[in-house]
Amino acid sequence: MSAPATPGTRTPGSSRAPGDGTRRDLVVLSLEPWDEVWRRNQHLVAGLLADDPDLRVLFVEPPVDHLHDLRRGAPVRLGRRLRRLGPDDGAPQDRAWAYRPTKWLPRRLAPGGDDRRARTIARVARRLGMVDPVLWVNDPDGAAVLRRTGWRALYDITDDWLRAVREPAEHERVRAAEQVLVERCAEVVVCSPALARTKGTDRPVTLLTNAVDVDAYRTPAARPADLPDEDYAVYVGTLHPDRLDVEACVQVATRLRAAGARLVLVGPPLLDAMDLTRLEAAGAVVLGARPAALVPGYLQHAGALVVPHVVDDFTDSLDPIKLYEYLAVGRPVVSTPVAGFRDQPAERVTTASAPQLADAVLRVLDRRVPPGPGEAPAEVPRWSDRVQEMQQVLTRVRTTPR
Template sequence: MPDSPKPALVCLAQPAWDGDYVKSTVRLMEALAAHYRVLYVDYAHTLADAARAALGRGGAPLERMFGREDRLRRINGPHGPIHVLTPPPVLPTRWMDEGPAFRAALAVNARIVGHVVRAAMRELSMTDPVVVTAFAPQLGLPLVGQLSERARVYYGYDEIAAAPWVGKHGARLEAEYLANADAVVVTSEGLRESRGAQHANVHLVPNGVDFDLFYPAATWQPEGDRPCVGFIGSLDGRVDYALLGALVERRADLDFLFVGRATAPEAEALAAHANVTLAGPHPPDALPGFLGQMDVGIIPFQVTRFTRSIYPMKLNEYLAAGRPVVTTPFAPLGDAEAHVYTASDVPVFSQALDLALRDRGLAARRRRVAFARQNTWAARARAFAAVVEQAPAAPRRRAA
């Protein structure tokens, strides 16, 4: 039975719902539950993922994938209930070249996923949904017109052409999906510029912050004997390791704390420094405790085509905790640029850290907190919903 008379929204998602780090799509859909009845179609694991999981080499949810547990879960989120649907395994396609076989495989995957999505919609009495394709054009494109959708919205939060996990087909499939989308929502100025050349109805809704989670850290003072510079997030290919390595050597008077997954080989080299701690990944609820140990938050990203598309969630998390922020000039950050120190090389970054360490007074903390308070996920969801409701009705067509 329906939970409420709210309109329906189906999210075809690239990110998996579960995990040990904060995901913008998950947080946005949680907040959109205040406005819509949300069906979150979880990441579609492949048969290859299933085989690895069966051998103990992966975390694919085999019981739900194969229907031995209920595929459809009700999650009681902070803004209302959300239903999360685990699809059956699909065909792996990233290795394939463009051509009839690849397109046939996409069609097969769409039939597999579309069947269980329509069944879930019937079970939940969902009709005429808004369909949000979240960085998953390989699924959204072949499902165009197959879910009786009233509007199609593409949600882009990274530069898909530079994202290795999307594979060699991502940019082409995204462009094809955009031709069938009624509106496009992106999270960064860089993406608004690039997607604005592809679509006439592009809107900027930056990543938000779980303000109530991070704000308590604004009243906590680090207890260490030395100032602590911190980074929350994955140590992956976005990070400028040359800058970081030189910085930790130059600033032996500072401690550096990194909280998150270390997926790049260069990350482990940082741990060789006596003033560096790699704390590993932790669930979102644990992050404010780590922020409480930090005097300054940093975003040391490389300046690349990929990073230009990023509006990092950690930015408003740092600010909600009242922490000063030092960042490289990896992307335009809009109004947030008034609240950060920007540095493009090691000497300037080191100087910026000193400025930030002197900028920890009560008035400065209050300014940062006030800015972050405007950028909650609830505020982002209202902006997203306004885009959706202004979008023209989707023609009941299938993608060519």
């Protein structure tokens, strides 16, 4: 979850396409919506649009799942019709659209749902005049769109869902979808060295890690008004049951409240209602999602930046964007020994097991490091570099025969 570059500006080192009138269309099947919480796909797509005046993008958000929302106690949402993105969304005018389909029933009750959504996505693309776009698949369910259209495609793997805990039938479904994508896509991109090792055994893959808008995170920001008055440790990111160690968060929140401090959680809350209630009862301040441009303020004024993640094969496959955001800010970091964070030097990241995490956070808070970046901020990659790398991947895909 990170701050977008200012709409309409170009990042350092970018090279604008000459605008030769050759239209380039791109359909992105994303695991995340295009909203105020910016993630990898938005940073890359917005950068590509800024650099290439002949690029048009249809950004397909994950489908709304009413029954899933009801099961976890979340408000029921509606799918969103095709909508035009613009400068207020961080995209140029008249060259980007977002579409969010609806999943009405579970697959066991409506086994043809994926294919119906694939037909709808192809129809929406045709409405926009996208006859032969490149397909960028981030969601493995996008295999249905690839089968339906035959568009030239790339598969951008940011999570190893085959290592997530799922029911056997769901695991097999994801495995079959990923096999289609790995076999048929012209390019496979991965975001972490672990994914490069596991997905690169049978075919070439391109490693394209995450990054950060360094300037946004190092420019001093005001202290957000919704923070508690006490000292606080903060976690910024989606509260997702596959990543967040809820028990460790409860322990940290309990210990911090007893010591006169608070644990603050900033990000979309995808936990079930019972887990959210436990966190709040323990003293955690669950703020929910905040606009990406405001996120640096939550980090810059924190006594500690925490990463209470589960340590398992799934999280080992990740390249957390928060790693780059935390390092760019330069505040003390305390993390469970997860990929990316455990490889940092001790002066930048304190690692501790889940049972010891609360003690480690309290020790860091007791040091009372004054707000502001450290004396030697870490060198971290910028999204502008990753945009250029993805542009090279897309160029290779476009020159691949259908």
